[in-house]
Amino acid sequence: MIRLERRTPPPWVAAATPVVSVLAALAVGGLMLAASGVNPFAAYATLFGDPFGSAFGWSETLVKATPLILTGLAVLLPARMKLWNIGAEGQLQCGAIAATWVAVFTPLGHSSLAIPALLLAGMVGGAVWCLVPAILRAALSVNETITTLLLNYVALLLVDFLIYGPWRDPGSRGFPLSPELPPAARLPVLVGGTRVHLGLLVALAAVLAVWFVLARTRWGLEIRVIGDNPDAARYVGISLTRNILLVMAVAGALAGLAGAGEVSAVSGRLQQGLSPGYGYTGIIVAWLARLNPAASVLVAVLLGALFLGGDGLQISLNLPLAVVYMLQGLIFFFVLGGEQLAGYRLRSAAPAARGVEGTERPA
Amino acid sequence: MRAITKRFPGVVANDAVDFTAWPGEIHALLGENGAGKSTLMKILYGFYEPDGGEVRVYGVPRRFRSPRDALRCGLGMLFQQFTLVPSLSVVQNVLLSLPPSGWRLNERAAAARLAAEGTRYGMAVDPWARVWQLSIGEQQRVEILKLLARGADVLVLDEPTAVLTPQETSDLFMTLRRLAAEGRTIIIITHKLAEVMAVAHRVTVLRNGALVGETKRASTSPRALARMMVGRDTFDLPLREATTPGAVVLEAVDVWAESDRGMPALRGLSLSVSSGEIVGVAGVAGNGQRELGEVIAGLRRTSHGRVWIVGRDRTGASPLAVIQAGLGHVPEDRLGVGIAPHLSVADNLILKRYRERRFGPGPLLDRAAIRRLALELIGTFGIQTPGPDTPAGALSGGNVQRLILAREISAGPRAILAFHPTRGLDVGATEAVHRMLLDRRREGTGVLLISEDLDEILLLSDRIAVISDGQLMGMVRPGEVTVEEIGLMLGGTRRSGPAAAVATTRDPRGASPPAEDSP
Numbered sequence: 001m002i003r004l005e006r007r008t009p010p011p012w013v014a015a016a017t018p019v020v021s022v023l024a025a026l027a028v029g030g031l032m033l034a035a036s037g038v039n040p041f042a043a044y045a046t047l048f049g050d051p052f053g054s055a056f057g058w059s060e061t062l063v064k065a066t067p068l069i070l071t072g073l074a075v076l077l078p079a080r081m082k083l084w085n086i087g088a089e090g091q092l093q094c095g096a097i098a099a100t101w102v103a104v105f106t107p108l109g110h111s112s113l114a115i116p117a118l119l120l121a122g123m124v125g126g127a128v129w130c131l132v133p134a135i136l137r138a139a140l141s142v143n144e145t146i147t148t149l150l151l152n153y154v155a156l157l158l159v160d161f162l163i164y165g166p167w168r169d170p171g172s173r174g175f176p177l178s179p180e181l182p183p184a185a186r187l188p189v190l191v192g193g194t195r196v197h198l199g200l201l202v203a204l205a206a207v208l209a210v211w212f213v214l215a216r217t218r219w220g221l222e223i224r225v226i227g228d229n230p231d232a233a234r235y236v237g238i239s240l241t242r243n244i245l246l247v248m249a250v251a252g253a254l255a256g257l258a259g260a261g262e263v264s265a266v267s268g269r270l271q272q273g274l275s276p277g278y279g280y281t282g283i284i285v286a287w288l289a290r291l292n293p294a295a296s297v298l299v300a301v302l303l304g305a306l307f308l309g310g311d312g313l314q315i316s317l318n319l320p321l322a323v324v325y326m327l328q329g330l331i332f333f334f335v336l337g338g339e340q341l342a343g344y345r346l347r348s349a350a351p352a353a354r355g356v357e358g359t360e361r362p363a
Numbered sequence: 364m365r366a367i368t369k370r371f372p373g374v375v376a377n378d379a380v381d382f383t384a385w386p387g388e389i390h391a392l393l394g395e396n397g398a399g400k401s402t403l404m405k406i407l408y409g410f411y412e413p414d415g416g417e418v419r420v421y422g423v424p425r426r427f428r429s430p431r432d433a434l435r436c437g438l439g440m441l442f443q444q445f446t447l448v449p450s451l452s453v454v455q456n457v458l459l460s461l462p463p464s465g466w467r468l469n470e471r472a473a474a475a476r477l478a479a480e481g482t483r484y485g486m487a488v489d490p491w492a493r494v495w496q497l498s499i500g501e502q503q504r505v506e507i508l509k510l511l512a513r514g515a516d517v518l519v520l521d522e523p524t525a526v527l528t529p530q531e532t533s534d535l536f537m538t539l540r541r542l543a544a545e546g547r548t549i550i551i552i553t554h555k556l557a558e559v560m561a562v563a564h565r566v567t568v569l570r571n572g573a574l575v576g577e578t579k580r581a582s583t584s585p586r587a588l589a590r591m592m593v594g595r596d597t598f599d600l601p602l603r604e605a606t607t608p609g610a611v612v613l614e615a616v617d618v619w620a621e622s623d624r625g626m627p628a629l630r631g632l633s634l635s636v637s638s639g640e641i642v643g644v645a646g647v648a649g650n651g652q653r654e655l656g657e658v659i660a661g662l663r664r665t666s667h668g669r670v671w672i673v674g675r676d677r678t679g680a681s682p683l684a685v686i687q688a689g690l691g692h693v694p695e696d697r698l699g700v701g702i703a704p705h706l707s708v709a710d711n712l713i714l715k716r717y718r719e720r721r722f723g724p725g726p727l728l729d730r731a732a733i734r735r736l737a738l739e740l741i742g743t744f745g746i747q748t749p750g751p752d753t754p755a756g757a758l759s760g761g762n763v764q765r766l767i768l769a770r771e772i773s774a775g776p777r778a779i780l781a782f783h784p785t786r787g788l789d790v791g792a793t794e795a796v797h798r799m800l801l802d803r804r805r806e807g808t809g810v811l812l813i814s815e816d817l818d819e820i821l822l823l824s825d826r827i828a829v830i831s832d833g834q835l836m837g838m839v840r841p842g843e844v845t846v847e848e849i850g851l852m853l854g855g856t857r858r859s860g861p862a863a864a865v866a867t868t869r870d871p872r873g874a875s876p877p878a879e880d881s882p
Contacts, residue, residue, distance in 0.1 A: 225706065237681065
């Protein structure tokens with residue numbers, strides 16, 4: 001008989017766990033690829049060769065990582081006070097809508113203030129979208145997990161309404177596209193010959209800001225206290241209502257910023273498929289980073305690479321984008337599971353026989 | 364249990380300890396906090412595996428791998444932290460603890476059985492009440508009923524009276540005697556000598572993880588036990604010097620409030636605390652103490668009446684406004700409310716003061732200033748912690764309480780609300796807390812001491828407010844009243860004057876029912 005025993009994982013186990021977990025996820029993913037008739041080694045060669053194999057690959061990886069950093073923060077910050085923002089996708093879309101409106105439909109779009117104005121608009125758009133569930137939560141204790149999630153679909157339909165309706169570009173020959181953003185409203189590229197844009201610096205600045213707020217400000221202390229023990233927060237006079245509204249507004253603004261960046265730097269107009277699920281992937285970014293802002297940059301790059309590699313898989317191996325979501329899911333599953341399992345060790349009841357790791361299920 | 368040894372990193376919790384308990388006896392396991400009592404019993408209960416030694420139950424050597432194995436052999440342990448589901452009823456909680464038997468739950472039959480057992484052993488609890496509505500004393504009864512329902516013949520109770528009133532304690536002891544009389548073995552872990560003398564047949568004393576000795580209750584004395592437990596003669600009680608109370612700093616006037624259940628919990632309660640005095644609030648658990656504390660701290664609404672703090676009407680003020688008015692608050696639930704367990708000791712120490720400018724300009728926090736203050740408070744208040752960055756939840760109970768007191772006292776409050784300040788603390792920590800409160804009193808702070816430990820109230824208070832059912836039964840001075848008189852008031856008898864010790868016709872409920880036996 002083999003049984004589980006609780007333990008504190010030794011340091012090397014704690015360090016190796018995420019790496020082993022990711023490898024295990026890729027192994028299982030490989031089996032699935034093989035089952036669908038694709039050589040998993042060829043697939044993985046494309047998946048990781050494209051993003052990391054060349055300077056251009058790296059630059060494209062960073063392009064994908066940029067919105068992921070921001071949506072990751074949009075999930076991470078509320079999660080630090082145990083609010084679950086599943087709505088970064090919708091907040092991103094609303095940020096994109098607001099940024100498009102400022103750039104295309106107001107005179108600001110042609111002015112020298114176009115870029116700050118559209119970034120600000122993106123933040124406001126995302127914040128407003130996120131404040132709806134925040135107010136419901138603060139005033140009526142409505143579960144924000146559900147409301148933020150459901151508002152994603154509303155936001156996507158809102159985009160559809162605009163690009164099929166009032167905002168459709170007359171010159172698009174019937175395609176559902178908004179007019180193109182004027183040149184003054186396009187985020188500048190950082191490195192010539194690539195698409196790495198100013199948004200990356202904005203995202204990194206946001207990481208720094210979130211870290212700083214959490215670690216070094218009164219407000220950050222309040223967030224951490226609420227997250228750790230809401231009863232203690234109430235007892236020491238911290239307002240839950242105020243903090244729910246503020247934190248969710250900031251989270252929405254961060255996701256909205258991602259949307260503004262995508263419209264302004266990548267697509268150049270409001271359109272469908274603006275985000276291949278950056279908002280949802282932000283949840284994975286936040287959790288794999290264990291709610292640590294700095295770590296979320298690394299995770300965002302890894303998951304950005306996965307998106308880029310996924311594009312490659314579609315083109316060269318004719319695989320659907322769903323492969324990317326499958327791998328994302330597996331990685332998420334294995335890393336969280338690995339973290340839990342590292343807290344245990346297998347022991348055989350008979351001292352002579354040794355348990356084989358991974359072959360026994362917990363009793 | 365023979366030669367039980369258990370090591371934890373850096374400490375030997377049990378060093379070759381022998382322990383024997385017989386059927387039909389109440390056996391006290393005595394020792395200070397950290398003496399290894401709980402570890403020894405957790406080994407018996409299969410919670411830990413010993414590094415050495417042997418456990419025999421009814422003569423049979425056993426190796427328990429989990430509490431489940433121990434339960435199967437008729438062992439049951441009552442922990443200080445209860446394992447109840449607050450949103451479920453008493454009967455559901457009991458059914459939940461039983462091994463699965465069929466797919467249908469017969470709640471009615473179980474409730475009837477519970478009620479019968481409760482009456483039989485003198486621990487009546489409404490089987491249909493939700494657990495969150497119960498007082499801590501009642502919750503403990505539910506835990507004992509759970510163990511009995513699982514057929515436990517050996518009951519281990521870890522400091523069961525730490526959470527009880529004197530009345531509840533004597534009820535519990537009666538229950539334990541009845542259980543022992545039926546041939547069960549009762550082991551109580553304790554550090555209170557009075558309890559040992561009151562209820563135990565035999566005593567085993569541990570100190571620093573080692574066995575000091577085993578003796579019959581009849582052939583020992585509290586003094587001898589204290590020496591065995593502490594290893595030296597105990598200190599004298601802290602001295603309470605005479606002070607002259609000053610202005611009123613805390614006043615409740617005709618306060619009415621409802622409990623979580625929506626029942627009237629405070630019914631026209633009035634009391635006041637002046638600077639430089641300690642006012643004790645004595646009452647049986649669940650008679651409005653929690654609501655009184657919460658109303659004063661701004662955590663619960665009043666339905667009628669006013670609360671004055673340092674000369675201003677603070678009725679319905681926010682917790683923040685109450686803090687800023689100068690109220691320090693040692694909360695009833697020190698782990699659940701008093702600290703943020705995963706935050707550092709330093710962060711916890713400034714939780715009520717982080718808004719002050721000295722901790723950084725504008726929105727910024729000055730980590731260095733926080734650390735300085737933390738180090739200072741850790742030294743002044745003797746908080747035992749590896750450092751200011753250790754998570755507060757890693758501290759022992761006594762040190763968590765020191766942390767809370769350090770935070771509350773260092774903010775320079777005009778009034779302190781101290782709720783069960785020494786519950787569950789050992790002799791040394793209790794003494795330290797008492798000293799801190801008396802120091803505050805000498806410095807001119809008014810202290811409202813809510814406690815279910817009558818000895819503590821008699822020891823510290825200048826005046827004692829005895830409450831029952833949310834009403835003031837009388838305001839007395841410790842020297843001018845007997846414990847019996849207080850007992851009567853705890854039972855709901857209003858003290859109307861020196862001549863009359865019985866209920867008067869002014870009592871709105873008419874003749875006061877003999878709610879519970881007087882202690």
